Each structure stands twice: as C-alpha cells, then as structure tokens.
Amino acid sequence: MVSQITKKIEFGQVLEDIILEVNPKIVVETGTLRGKGSTRIIANALLQLDHVATFFTIEVNPSRWDEIKENTNRYLQNDKIDLKLICGLSVPRIMLPTLEEIEQMLLEKSCKFDAKRFYNDVNQDVPDDWLGVILRMYVPDVIFLDSAGHMGFIEFNYVMQYMSKHPFILILDDVSTIKHWKTVEVLKEDSCFEIINFTSRFCIAKYNPEI
Numbered sequence: 001m002v003s004q005i006t007k008k009i010e011f012g013q014v015l016e017d018i019i020l021e022v023n024p025k026i027v028v029e030t031g032t033l034r035g036k037g038s039t040r041i042i043a044n045a046l047l048q049l050d051h052v053a054t055f056f057t058i059e060v061n062p063s064r065w066d067e068i069k070e071n072t073n074r075y076l077q078n079d080k081i082d083l084k085l086i087c088g089l090s091v092p093r094i095m096l097p098t099l100e101e102i103e104q105m106l107l108e109k110s111c112k113f114d115a116k117r118f119y120n121d122v123n124q125d126v127p128d129d130w131l132g133v134i135l136r137m138y139v140p141d142v143i144f145l146d147s148a149g150h151m152g153f154i155e156f157n158y159v160m161q162y163m164s165k166h167p168f169i170l171i172l173d174d175v176s177t178i179k180h181w182k183t184v185e186v187l188k189e190d191s192c193f194e195i196i197n198f199t200s201r202f203c204i205a206k207y208n209p210e211i
Contacts (some may be wrong), residue, residue, distance in 0.1 A: 010199075011173075011199075011201060011202050012038075012041050014197055014202070014204070015038060015041050015042065015045070015144075015171065016041055016044070016045045018142070018169060018171070018197075018204055019042055019045035019046065019142065020045055020048060020049075022141055022142055022169055023049055024046075024049075024053055024140070024141030024142045024169075025051065025053055025054065025141060026053065026054050026055075026056075026138050026139070026140040026141055026142075027042060027046065027053060027054070027055045027056070027140060027141065027142045027143075027144070028056045028057075028058075028131070028134055028135075028140045028142070028143045028144070029042060029055070029056065029057040029058065029143075029144040029146065030057075030058045030090045030131070030144070030145050030146060030147040030151075030155055031058070031059065031145075031146035031147040031148070031173075032057045032058065032059035032064075032068055032085070033059065033064065034064055034067050034068060034071055035057075035059075035067070035068040035069075035071035035072045035085075036071050038144060038146060038173070039057050039068075039071075039072065040071070040072075042055060042057075042144070043055060043072070043075045043081060043083060046080075046081050047075075047078065047080050047081055052079070052080060052081060052082055053081060053082065054082040054084065054138075055075075055081060055082065055083050055084065056084045056086060056130075056134050056140075057083070057084070057085060057086065058086045058087075058088060058090050058130050058131070058147075059085075059086070059087055060087070060088065060089055060090070060121070060122050060124050060126060060147070060148070061121065061124060062087050062124060062125075062126055065087055068085060069085065072085065086130050087126055087127075088126045088127040088128060088129075088130045089122065089124070089126060089127070089128035089129065089130065090129075090130055090131045090147055090151070090155055090158075091128065091129060091131060091132070091151070091154060091155060091158050092128055092129040092132065092158075093128040093129075095154055095158065096122055096123065097119075097150060097154070098119075099115060099116060099119045102115040102118050102119055102150050103115040105150050105178055106150075106178060108178075109177070109178045109181060111177065111178045113149060113178065118148055118149050118150045121148040121149075122147070122148050122151060131155065131158055131159060131162075132158070132162070135159065135162035135163065136162070139163070139166045139168075140163075140168060141168055141169065142168065142169045142171065143159060143163070143168055143169070143170055143171070144171040144172075144173070145159070145170070145171070145172055145173075145180070145183075146172075146173040146174070146179075147179075149174070149177060149178055149179050150178055150179070151179070152172065152174070152178075152179035152180040152182075152183055153179075153180065153182040153183050156170075156172075156180070156183045156186070163207070164209060165209050166207075166209065167206070167207055167208050167209065167210075168207050169204065169205070169206055169207070170187075170193070170203075170204070170205045170206075170207055171202065171203070171204050172184070172202060172203045172204075172205075173201065173202050174201065174202075175198075175199075175200075175201065175202060175203045176200050176201070180203070183203075184198075184203055187203065187205050191211055192207055192208055192209055192211050193205045193206070193207050194206045194207075194208070
C-alpha cells in the first residue's frame with residue numbers, strides 16, 4: 001500500500017510539473033473517471049498559470065456525471081480556468097472493439113482483466129467522437145490519454161490522425177498494461193517522439209514533427 005501511495009504522489013508531482021513547464025493554453029484529457037485524480041491535478045496546475053487555459057476532459061460513463069460535477073465544481077466556478085466537462089465517447093463509435101477483439105487484446109498481453117467489463121465500460125448511450133470534435137477545432141499543447149483499459153492504443157492512433165503535423169506533449173497512464181504498452185512501443189520507434197519521463201506506470205513524451 002505504501003508503494004502505491006508513493007507512486008500516486010510521484011505521478012501527481014510529475015504531472016503538475018510538466019503542466020507548469022509547458023504553460024499550455026489547451027489541454028485534453030480522456031478518462032475523467034470521478035474528477036478526483038489527474039483531472040484535479042491538471043486543473044490545480046492550470047490555475048497557477050498567468051493566463052486562462054482551456055481544459056477539455058472526457059468521460060464516457062454517464063453514471064459518474066453527478067459525482068464529476070461535484071468534484072470539479074470549484075474549477076467550474078473559477079474564471080482562471082476554462083474547464084469543459086464532456087460526457088461521451090472519445091473516438092467514433094465504429095472504432096470500438098468487439099468483445100472478441102478485447103479478449104484477443106488481453107490474451108496478447110497475458111492480462112487477466114474482465115473483457116466484458118471493458119466492453120461495457122465504453123459501450124454507453126452517449127455522443128461519440130469527442131476527440132475528433134476537439135482536434136478539428138483546436139491544437140492542444142498537452143494530451144493525456146487515460147481512458148478504459150483497452151482503449152489506449154486506439155485513442156493514440158486516432159489522436160495522431162489529427163496531431164501528426166503539430167508539436168505537443170503526450171502523457172500516458174498505465175503503460176505496462178493492455179492500455180498503452182503498444183503505444184509505448186510506437187513512441188520508442190518513432191524519432192519524432194522524445195520520451196522525457198518513463199516509469200512502470202506512466203510515460204511523458206514530446207512530439208516534434210520536424211525531426
């Protein structure tokens with residue numbers, strides 16, 4: 001338990017530090033969950049900037065919505081940050097994997113997670129393609145991908161369809177699991193990505209298309 005708490009504190013500090021260093025105008029996060037973890041860390045960091053930053057955070061599960069709004073109310077009421085809470089799918093619905101495909105993903109990484117739970121997590125009756133909606137209108141400085149366990153690599157590939165010509169900071173959580181292990185392999189092979197912080201839990205990389 002102590003080591004888990006230490007890892008959470010470490011990640012939280014690194015996340016805050018990168019936000020303060022980059023000084024972003026636009027941040028996008030997938031996987032709000034309850035709005036108490038990375039969402040709160042990012043929002044608190046943005047409040048320290050000398051300008052009003054826009055922060056989009058996407059959560060697919062509508063059952064969490066009341067709790068998210070309660071946990072983020074102080075930021076919604078603060079004119080030093082433009083927090084935009086979005087309830088919806090991050091990618092087009094057609095990109096969601098089938099139950100059988102999720103089972104294959106788990107087998108590939110020898111994971112013992114519940115494929116049906118992953119499937120049900122994202123198959124919600126909510127609007128889809130919110131990453132596309134945002135990235136067609138804005139060029140974020142920071143993108144943090146932390147959606148449901150099987151969605152990481154899917155989200156990454158979709159993001160790069162829009163961001164391949166733009167420099168940005170990419171943050172990944174759960175890099176040793178089914179969520180982002182493939183994403184990390186791509187980052188290591190792509191010279192346009194510079195990994196600036198990497199642990200067994202998270203990865204932060206700088207993307208520069210001009211390299």
